[in-house]
Amino acid sequence: MKKKWYDYLWIFSLAYLLLGFFNILFAWLGLICFFVPLIISLTKGTKGYCSREGGRGQLFGLLGGRFGLSRRKDIPGWMKSKAFRYGFLIFFFAMFFQMLWNTYLVFSGTQGLRQVVTLLWTFKLPWQWAYHGILFHEGAAQFAFGFYSVMLTSTVLGLITMVLFKPRSWCVYCPMGTMTQLICKVKNRS
Amino acid sequence: MAAIRKKRKAFVESADCVACGCCVKVCPKGALQIVKGITAQVDMEKCVGCGKCAKECPASVIRIGEVEA
Ligand code: SF4
Ligand code: SF4
Ligand code: SF4
Numbered sequence: 001m002k003k004k005w006y007d008y009l010w011i012f013s014l015a016y017l018l019l020g021f022f023n024i025l026f027a028w029l030g031l032i033c034f035f036v037p038l039i040i041s042l043t044k045g046t047k048g049y050c051s052r053e054g055g056r057g058q059l060f061g062l063l064g065g066r067f068g069l070s071r072r073k074d075i076p077g078w079m080k081s082k083a084f085r086y087g088f089l090i091f092f093f094a095m096f097f098q099m100l101w102n103t104y105l106v107f108s109g110t111q112g113l114r115q116v117v118t119l120l121w122t123f124k125l126p127w128q129w130a131y132h133g134i135l136f137h138e139g140a141a142q143f144a145f146g147f148y149s150v151m152l153t154s155t156v157l158g159l160i161t162m163v164l165f166k167p168r169s170w171c172v173y174c175p176m177g178t179m180t181q182l183i184c185k186v187k188n189r190s
Numbered sequence: 191m192a193a194i195r196k197k198r199k200a201f202v203e204s205a206d207c208v209a210c211g212c213c214v215k216v217c218p219k220g221a222l223q224i225v226k227g228i229t230a231q232v233d234m235e236k237c238v239g240c241g242k243c244a245k246e247c248p249a250s251v252i253r254i255g256e257v258e259a
Contacts, residue, residue, distance in 0.1 A: 047227035050211045057210065074250040080206055166248045171210035181209045184227030 013056050017155060031147070037180050047180050050171065056158065057168050075165040075172055085178045092175040099146035107139030114142065118149040196256040198239025203251040204229040213243035213252060 013033075037050070050057060078084055105111035158170030171177050200221070202213075207229040214222045214230065221236035222243060230243075230252075244252040 047209045047211065047224055050209065075248060080208070080249045168210065168212050168248045171212065172208050172249045177208060177210055181227060188226040188228065
């Protein structure tokens with residue numbers, strides 16, 4: 001098939017991850033790939049984002065497919081079960097709201113800015129080199145750290161399952177994918 | 191009498207499809223479509239049974255089966 005402009009959005013995903021190493025504030029850009037799929041599913045009732053723009057999926061497809069960094073094995077049954085996918089979605093959101101809460105605490109002045117990126121919700125990586133001050137409130141920086149943590153964590157998980165199973169295994173339990181599919185199901189029920 | 195001809199086609203187990211669209215991207219015939227963001231659907235007219243989609247599907251819910259032509 002002929003390549004379209006959106007077939008190159010994996011470059012955006014890659015650039016995003018790299019930029020986060022230099023200036024954490026770039027993390028805000030990630031909101032685009034958070035809202036675009038949601039808006040598409042809410043307005044059009046399709047998962048067009050995943051089959052076209054999804055830069056994350058493309059990146060895994062490229063690394064695992066073209067570069068052969070994948071065992072190409074079937075994903076275990078439990079990982080594609082509804083229980084696991086919905087469970088992971090809930091867990092992911094719980095963590096997401098916790099991140100928002102931390103951001104709120106910094107905004108309200110209850111808590112100071114913590115310059116760490118939390119990997120896999122557990123490991124706190126010092127990340128102060130990517131912070132050079134901010135023109136706005138420090139809370140906006142806290143959000144950047146938090147959001148980048150989310151993105152990095154999902155990339156790491158995605159890379160692990162890419163190597164173990166098929167290139168785009170992440171898409172099976174990707175919370176965005178699960179959520180947009182749910183929205184579509186609800187929207188198209190009638 | 192002509193022998194019964196069999197053709198290979200892709201079949202999607204809709205219940206487990208995560209609608210990620212990986213299959214849509216690899217199908218050389220454009221035979222796959224994500225219907226309403228819920229599941230993939232094969233256009234039996236277009237599908238040539240090459241199996242590319244089945245290999246790509248991260249959830250491994252596509253099976254290549256034979257149908258009578
Ligand atoms: S399932 Fe997730 S990772 Fe895969 S293309 Fe969709 S949004 Fe991107
Ligand atoms: S690749 Fe598999 S899980 Fe993804 S849309 Fe196609 S059939 Fe469904
Ligand atoms: S078997 Fe080949 S032609 Fe048929 S839907 Fe899959 S990729 Fe397309």
